[in-house]
Amino acid sequence: MTLHVAGKVDEFQELVPKFLNVDGKSVAVYSFKGKFHAYENLCPHQGGPVCEGFTSGRSEAKVSETGRYLEDYTSSTRFVITCPWHGSEYDLQTGFFNDKLKLKSFPVHIEDELVKVEVSSL
Amino acid sequence: MAQGSSDEKNRYRHIRAGLDNAVKQAEERKLDELFIVDADCHQREPFELIARYMNSPFREMLLKPDEEDDSFLSRHNRGVDGKYFHSKTRNGRRIRSEVSFPKPQPPEELIEVFTKRMYDLGIKRSIIFPTPLMYLAMDPNHEFEVSATNAYIDFMLEHFLGKYKEMLSPVCLPVNSPDKAAELIDRVGKEKGVIGAMVPSTSPTLAGNKKWDPIYEAAESKSLTICMHSNTYSGGFFSDFDKFIGLHTLCRPVTLATQLTSIVLNGVPERFKKLKFVFVEGGVSWIPWIMQRMDSEYILRRDEAPILTKMPSDYVREFYFTSQPLEYANEEDLEYAFNKIGAENHLMYASDYPHWDFDVPSTIYDLSFLSLKAKKNILGETAKRVFKIN
Numbered sequence: 001m002t003l004h005v006a007g008k009v010d011e012f013q014e015l016v017p018k019f020l021n022v023d024g025k026s027v028a029v030y031s032f033k034g035k036f037h038a039y040e041n042l043c044p045h046q047g048g049p050v051c052e053g054f055t056s057g058r059s060e061a062k063v064s065e066t067g068r069y070l071e072d073y074t075s076s077t078r079f080v081i082t083c084p085w086h087g088s089e090y091d092l093q094t095g096f097f098n099d100k101l102k103l104k105s106f107p108v109h110i111e112d113e114l115v116k117v118e119v120s121s122l
Numbered sequence: 123m124a125q126g127s128s129d130e131k132n133r134y135r136h137i138r139a140g141l142d143n144a145v146k147q148a149e150e151r152k153l154d155e156l157f158i159v160d161a162d163c164h165q166r167e168p169f170e171l172i173a174r175y176m177n178s179p180f181r182e183m184l185l186k187p188d189e190e191d192d193s194f195l196s197r198h199n200r201g202v203d204g205k206y207f208h209s210k211t212r213n214g215r216r217i218r219s220e221v222s223f224p225k226p227q228p229p230e231e232l233i234e235v236f237t238k239r240m241y242d243l244g245i246k247r248s249i250i251f252p253t254p255l256m257y258l259a260m261d262p263n264h265e266f267e268v269s270a271t272n273a274y275i276d277f278m279l280e281h282f283l284g285k286y287k288e289m290l291s292p293v294c295l296p297v298n299s300p301d302k303a304a305e306l307i308d309r310v311g312k313e314k315g316v317i318g319a320m321v322p323s324t325s326p327t328l329a330g331n332k333k334w335d336p337i338y339e340a341a342e343s344k345s346l347t348i349c350m351h352s353n354t355y356s357g358g359f360f361s362d363f364d365k366f367i368g369l370h371t372l373c374r375p376v377t378l379a380t381q382l383t384s385i386v387l388n389g390v391p392e393r394f395k396k397l398k399f400v401f402v403e404g405g406v407s408w409i410p411w412i413m414q415r416m417d418s419e420y421i422l423r424r425d426e427a428p429i430l431t432k433m434p435s436d437y438v439r440e441f442y443f444t445s446q447p448l449e450y451a452n453e454e455d456l457e458y459a460f461n462k463i464g465a466e467n468h469l470m471y472a473s474d475y476p477h478w479d480f481d482v483p484s485t486i487y488d489l490s491f492l493s494l495k496a497k498k499n500i501l502g503e504t505a506k507r508v509f510k511i512n
Contacts, residue, residue: 087478
């Protein structure tokens with residue numbers, strides 16, 4: 001197991017990634033709601049630098065209690081990373097577009113106020 | 123947080139996405155060793171410069187543009203809610219700003235951008251199409267269409283074609299004036315760098331109509347391939363879409379399918395046997411559908427298409443298609459479409475760069491069901507053969 005330091009905990013700004021270079025490959029680490037998430041900066045769609053794109057509230061559909069579709073809205077609790085090449089978007093907390101299209105994720109450990117990413121292989 | 127505020131800029135300061143990853147892809151796959159032809163990429167033509175080649179009154183109209191009234195250039199290019207709609211996310215944030223170049227560029231900048239991008243991605247030749255000009259056929263002012271298409275090719279010949287071997291282009295035709303289109307082909311069809319004749323997928327008269335015959339006669343006489351380029355056409359029933367995703371799902375393949383159906387069932391390939399057709403920017407998934415659809419109708423109503431000597435789908439298999447926007451959400455379906463159209467010898471890679479749904483060469487190179495020979499053909503050898511590229 002190899003741990004790579006991404007920075008101090010208090011250096012992270014919510015939704016703004018910090019980038020690591022691991023063996024020539026780019027890894028992005030996000031802070032969101034007190035947790036950290038690390039993804040390979042490579043879009044599974046066409047290989048774009050996905051983590052260099054916007055993070056924003058996910059577009060959601062508002063549905064009534066009876067199941068009637070009301071309108072679309074932008075979520076303030078669920079966020080997505082949007083690839084700057086084509087707009088493919090991935091859930092910030094899971095890395096998923098769906099179960100087939102998803103970012104490669106890595107475990108994150110907090111040790112001595114340092115954010116460390118466990119990168120076994122890329 | 124308001125877009126453009128200092129906080130917002132700080133938040134997005136890491137965004138600098140260019141094509142670096144595509145450069146890496148090209149290096150890893152040694153794409154530079156292949157002869158890659160980009161069969162469809164674009165410029166956003168600088169109309170103020172092109173206007174200098176136009177006659178009055180259009181020259182004066184374009185040299186004094188009113189930003190609030192560019193309707194005759196782009197009124198059919200608005201999507202469903204206005205300018206540049208498709209380049210924004212739902213929240214209104216513009217993405218892809220460093221990948222695309224949405225503003226018109228002067229020739230010297232365009233040459234720099236194009237050649238850098240080509241060398242980065244391993245592309246040896248680029249076939250350049252215009253952007254707003256492709257909607258000219260739907261403009262009711264046909265004299266403007268004639269003037270603008272003549273001016274555009276003069277602009278291209280002065281700055282690009284025949285001067286840079288990497289840059290090629292079809293001559294855009296004023297399809298509402300077929301005799302004028304034929305004159306244009308006669309005038310520039312043999313110029314260096316002119317590799318085909320572009321017609322749009324949206325036109326008041328469909329491409330199989332006999333009114334188009336002068337165009338086909340002229341193109342055949344100059345051995346120019348007809349490049350039928352799709353449009354994001356938001357007229358007709360497409361205007362009912364309230365979101366771009368629905369419009370864009372259908373408008374490009376459906377308008378191409380409409381023109382292809384007109385061409386096939388009116389016997390254009392029978393009447394102009396040496397003429398080649400390339401259908402540009404519709405992806406591939408629509409082609410098996412229209413082949414089967416036409417064949418089924420032909421069995422019921424052959425009497426309306428007596429000029430045909432074989433099944434409609436047999437003509438389609440003689441046509442060529444560009445790959446972008448490639449539908450790779452399901453590779454099994456994609457393989458089926460490739461097999462139906464004989465992709466190994468009839469499909470050409472296209473990037474559509476710098477438009478928002480561009481494809482990099484790896485979209486073809488990485489397909490697991492293709493042989494290396496098929497990849498080479500699709501990435502460039504077929505275009506090299508069809509367009510007679512040296």
